[in-house]
Amino acid sequence: MRFHVSLVAAFAAGMMLLAACGGSTSSTGGQPVSGGTLIVAIKDDLKTLDPAVAYDTTSWSVERSLFNGLLDYQGSTTQLVPDIAAAMPDITNGGKTYTFKIRTGVKFWNGREVTAADFKYSWERMLNPKTQGPMTGGPFWGSVTGTADFYSGKATGISGIKVVDPNTLEIDLDTPNQAFLNILAMPFGFVIPKEAVAAAGTDFAHHPVGTGPFILDKWTPGQLIVLKRNPNYFGQAAYLAEADFQIGVEAQVGVLRLENGQADLVQPDTTLPSAQYIDLTSNPTFKSRVLSIPNVDVNYLAMNVNMKPFDNVLVREAFNDVVNKANLVKILNGRAVINNGIQAPPMPGFVPNYNPLGLDANGQNITKAKALLTQAGYGPSNPFPAQDLVYTKANADSDTLAASIQQDFQKVGITINLKGLAFPAFLDVTGKPNTTALSYNGWFQDFPDPSDFIDPILTCTSANVTANGGNVAFYCNKQVDALADQARGDTNSAERLKLYQQVQDLVASKDFPWVPMYSTVFTGVSSTRTHGYALNPVWGLVLKTIWVTGGK
Amino acid sequence: MESDSAGSVLLLWRRFRRERLALVGTGFIVLLVLLAIFAPILPLRDPNHGYYELLPLDGRPIAPGSVFWLGSDPNGRDMFSRLIWGARISLFIGFIANGMALVVGVIVGTVAAYFGKWVDMILMRFTDVMMAFPVLLFSIALIAILQRGGNVLVIAAVIALFYWTAVARIVRGQVLSLKEVEFIEAARSSGGAPRHILFRHILPHLVPIIIVYGTIGIATSISTESILSFIGIGVQPPTSDWGKMVADGQSYMFVAPWLVIFPGLMILVTVLAFNLISDGLRDALDPRHRSLVQRVVGGFSTGGQALGTSTRTPVEAESA
Numbered sequence: 001m002r003f004h005v006s007l008v009a010a011f012a013a014g015m016m017l018l019a020a021c022g023g024s025t026s027s028t029g030g031q032p033v034s035g036g037t038l039i040v041a042i043k044d045d046l047k048t049l050d051p052a053v054a055y056d057t058t059s060w061s062v063e064r065s066l067f068n069g070l071l072d073y074q075g076s077t078t079q080l081v082p083d084i085a086a087a088m089p090d091i092t093n094g095g096k097t098y099t100f101k102i103r104t105g106v107k108f109w110n111g112r113e114v115t116a117a118d119f120k121y122s123w124e125r126m127l128n129p130k131t132q133g134p135m136t137g138g139p140f141w142g143s144v145t146g147t148a149d150f151y152s153g154k155a156t157g158i159s160g161i162k163v164v165d166p167n168t169l170e171i172d173l174d175t176p177n178q179a180f181l182n183i184l185a186m187p188f189g190f191v192i193p194k195e196a197v198a199a200a201g202t203d204f205a206h207h208p209v210g211t212g213p214f215i216l217d218k219w220t221p222g223q224l225i226v227l228k229r230n231p232n233y234f235g236q237a238a239y240l241a242e243a244d245f246q247i248g249v250e251a252q253v254g255v256l257r258l259e260n261g262q263a264d265l266v267q268p269d270t271t272l273p274s275a276q277y278i279d280l281t282s283n284p285t286f287k288s289r290v291l292s293i294p295n296v297d298v299n300y301l302a303m304n305v306n307m308k309p310f311d312n313v314l315v316r317e318a319f320n321d322v323v324n325k326a327n328l329v330k331i332l333n334g335r336a337v338i339n340n341g342i343q344a345p346p347m348p349g350f351v352p353n354y355n356p357l358g359l360d361a362n363g364q365n366i367t368k369a370k371a372l373l374t375q376a377g378y379g380p381s382n383p384f385p386a387q388d389l390v391y392t393k394a395n396a397d398s399d400t401l402a403a404s405i406q407q408d409f410q411k412v413g414i415t416i417n418l419k420g421l422a423f424p425a426f427l428d429v430t431g432k433p434n435t436t437a438l439s440y441n442g443w444f445q446d447f448p449d450p451s452d453f454i455d456p457i458l459t460c461t462s463a464n465v466t467a468n469g470g471n472v473a474f475y476c477n478k479q480v481d482a483l484a485d486q487a488r489g490d491t492n493s494a495e496r497l498k499l500y501q502q503v504q505d506l507v508a509s510k511d512f513p514w515v516p517m518y519s520t521v522f523t524g525v526s527s528t529r530t531h532g533y534a535l536n537p538v539w540g541l542v543l544k545t546i547w548v549t550g551g552k
Numbered sequence: 553m554e555s556d557s558a559g560s561v562l563l564l565w566r567r568f569r570r571e572r573l574a575l576v577g578t579g580f581i582v583l584l585v586l587l588a589i590f591a592p593i594l595p596l597r598d599p600n601h602g603y604y605e606l607l608p609l610d611g612r613p614i615a616p617g618s619v620f621w622l623g624s625d626p627n628g629r630d631m632f633s634r635l636i637w638g639a640r641i642s643l644f645i646g647f648i649a650n651g652m653a654l655v656v657g658v659i660v661g662t663v664a665a666y667f668g669k670w671v672d673m674i675l676m677r678f679t680d681v682m683m684a685f686p687v688l689l690f691s692i693a694l695i696a697i698l699q700r701g702g703n704v705l706v707i708a709a710v711i712a713l714f715y716w717t718a719v720a721r722i723v724r725g726q727v728l729s730l731k732e733v734e735f736i737e738a739a740r741s742s743g744g745a746p747r748h749i750l751f752r753h754i755l756p757h758l759v760p761i762i763i764v765y766g767t768i769g770i771a772t773s774i775s776t777e778s779i780l781s782f783i784g785i786g787v788q789p790p791t792s793d794w795g796k797m798v799a800d801g802q803s804y805m806f807v808a809p810w811l812v813i814f815p816g817l818m819i820l821v822t823v824l825a826f827n828l829i830s831d832g833l834r835d836a837l838d839p840r841h842r843s844l845v846q847r848v849v850g851g852f853s854t855g856g857q858a859l860g861t862s863t864r865t866p867v868e869a870e871s872a
Contacts, residue, residue, distance in 0.1 A: 250803075251803070252802070252803045273803065274611055274626065275626075275803040275804045275807050275808075276803070278610065278611075278612055278804075278807045279806050279807050282807070324604070327602075327604040330607055330610075330611045331611050331626065331627075332611065333610045333611045333612075334609050334610055334611070396803060399789070399800070400626045400627055402789075403602065403627050403789055403790060404602060404604065404627060406789075406790065407600075407601065407602055407627075407790075417788075418788070
């Protein structure tokens with residue numbers, strides 16, 4: 001997903017990488033204690049807690065504690081295990097039919113038991129164009145039979161989602177998708193009760209009802225969100241009695257409060273800003289409490305291939321030779337690695353030391369860049385037009401990073417003007433066609449599968465949107481789509497990974513819609529009285545494993 | 553009495569010279585202005601260039617030392633150089649904004665007071681309305697609407713837009729009392745055109761007020777400009793002025809305090825210096841030393857015969 005915060009992704013391999021990094025993933029210590037209130041300091045208010053609509057890391061981390069789906073990731077791994085499903089599904093019909101048995105005794109907060117019909121209702125609502133959720137018409141659920149007719153209004157339901165009996169759910173796909181279980185495990189697949197949606201009118205977003213280990217007790221917009229333990233949770237009960245999300249707290253203030261024992265977590269869905277990371281690692285008490293884990297993300301400049309001057313592939317290739325990526329890593333305190341491709345290091349199929357353009361250790365080749373620009377027709381008589389670099393200020397270090405890139409382009413005589421925007425405005429102008437020519441983006445995994453780094457952001461289907469697009473370069477190469485389609489259902493994983501590597505070659509050494517720059521390492525910190533806090537590969541925050549000692 | 557403007561300026565200077573604090577302030581401002589003017593030819597590093605190669609691997613800004621006298625920012629830019637170049641912008645906007653405010657304020661105040669009646673009423677109500685606006689909020693809105701965030705003239709104009717009102721009020725009060733003075737009435741009844749009277753007789757009396765409020769005004773303009781930059785609607789990156797430097801540095805306050813301390817000190821000391829100068833000027837023009845005031849005012853207007861000997865000047869009444 002588009003991010004202003006990092007989600008963490010680590011596979012078993014990632015855990016090993018961790019040991020190499022010298023950081024730890026979880027804070028341990030003693031026996032869990034029941035009770036207490038966790039104080040979480042966050043900067044921006046949540047826009048929505050409607051799982052059909054929310055598509056950002058902050059909302060997802062809170063949703064994780066309020067709702068459940070068929071499957072979940074086990075502990076801090078990327079291994080899928082049944083959640084509301086009684087067992088892993090039967091997959092038949094060449095990978096096109098998934099049959100789930102639903103557990104009995106799972107209750108919504110209002111006391112009613114969950115049935116298969118609730119899943120059909122939740123998903124149809126989620127994909128209904130009227131709900132205006134980001135999954136409608138998108139690649140993830142697109143292979144479910146009957147979605148096309150549902151979107152166009154020809155059908156009132158999705159034929160591929162079948163309620164066989166109150167405890168059995170069947171899903172039919174037109175074509176197999178190896179990542180479909182991961183897709184089901186996304187928050188968009190969470191189950192909600194129909195009557196709560198009706199009762200909330202148009203504001204289910206602020207009055208959600210779920211099945212989760214915590215209940216939304218209070219939400220004062222702009223100020224406070226209070227979660228309270230759900231005593232009737234079907235799974236293992238949470239330790240914490242309460243979690244308070246204090247809104248409007250800047251990272252710097254949050255860290256100060258944490259150091260003084262007035263907050264327990266600071267923006268847990270965002271990596272620590274550079275200044276705060278330096279502050280905490282200089283503090284002997286907190287240095288060991290800073291956790292880190294490699295991220296499954298790619299950070300890149302996107303060039304809109306439909307807008308001048310980026311409709312010229314020579315210009316796009318030239319831009320790939322200019323950015324000093326080593327400086328960006330430095331600005332991030334070394335919590336990043338240079339990445340010249342479109343895949344993240346912990347992802348299977350990642351090609352190590354991928355450098356198709358033969359860039360130097362800084363990721364540059366200024367001579368080549370100048371030659372390409374001349375070849376493209378730019379020179380003293382035809383100077384390259386000044387460009388606005390659009391980025392989001394939601395990340396505290398974004399100004400520093402953007403300034404570094406601005407200086408890099410001076411070396412080839414190109415003026416870059418910095419345009420920092422708040423995150424919603426940024427998503428808006430970059431997601432609209434023919435609006436933004438050059439933008440600074442980050443994409444992190446929705447789920448740990450390579451298809452997530454291609455289908456929503458580099459295919460022709462994803463380029464063909466009118467708003468909120470993920471393919472901000474509006475790149476479209478039919479070859480890429482063909483390879484992606486072929487790979488999606490391929491059960492031979494070695495072959496599948498090769499196909500994704502071919503896509504990477506097309507994008508990063510031939511078409512250049514992006515300037516890939518780096519992948520990050522996620523860091524987080526907790527207060528001295530917090531235990532069981534672990535950086536999660538997929539979710540920003542898992543509350544149910546946390547406990548506090550000496551709690552209030 | 554012959555015009556002796558040179559003599560009275562000398563007298564003013566001699567009086568001013570005795571104001572120790574004001575001299576310190578003046579010295580500082582003169583030094584600052586010289587540094588700002590000659591910044592391009594001084595052996596300073598490019599203030600906008602980031603020396604990333606000098607930063608350590610963990611990206612920690614460099615502390616003040618032999619390489620960077622006042623340290624570096626997270627982009628590896630030289631703070632000392634940025635402070636001096638920032639002075640150019642802060643001072644320039646301060647002077648321009650203040651100048652604009654003075655010009656508009658003097659015109660409005662004088663015209664309102666001199667012509668009186670409905671001219672006065674309209675102009676003063678308009679001034680009241682402008683005074684009632686929340687300055688910062690409106691500056692933000694205006695600059696956003698004009699979409700010229702980086703343009704120094706626009707920023708100066710926006711600051712001036714709200715500060716001319718104070719000048720207008722003071723000037724109006726001055727001119728009102730001047731109007732009643734005999735020599736003015738004499739000039740009027742002898743058929744002097746309004747413009748002649750304004751320029752020849754009234755404006756010169758306003759000079760002391762303008763000097764004093766002008767100096768204070770620069771301080772206010774500079775501090776307002778710092779606030780605008782701090783909240784992000786002043787100059788655009790990579791250009792930087794003191795207010796923006798404080799804003800950029802604040803998240804590093806515990807890790808790299810020099811990022812905040814030095815620009816903050818510059819704003820503080822500059823504003824303080826102008827305040828001291830203004831105080832000194834006001835004391836130097838102290839009406840208790842009647843002959844000096846008369847000589848100064850008389851010296852500024854040509855053919856000041858009417859001020860001859862014993863007429864109490866309105867300046868005394870106003871600033872007593």
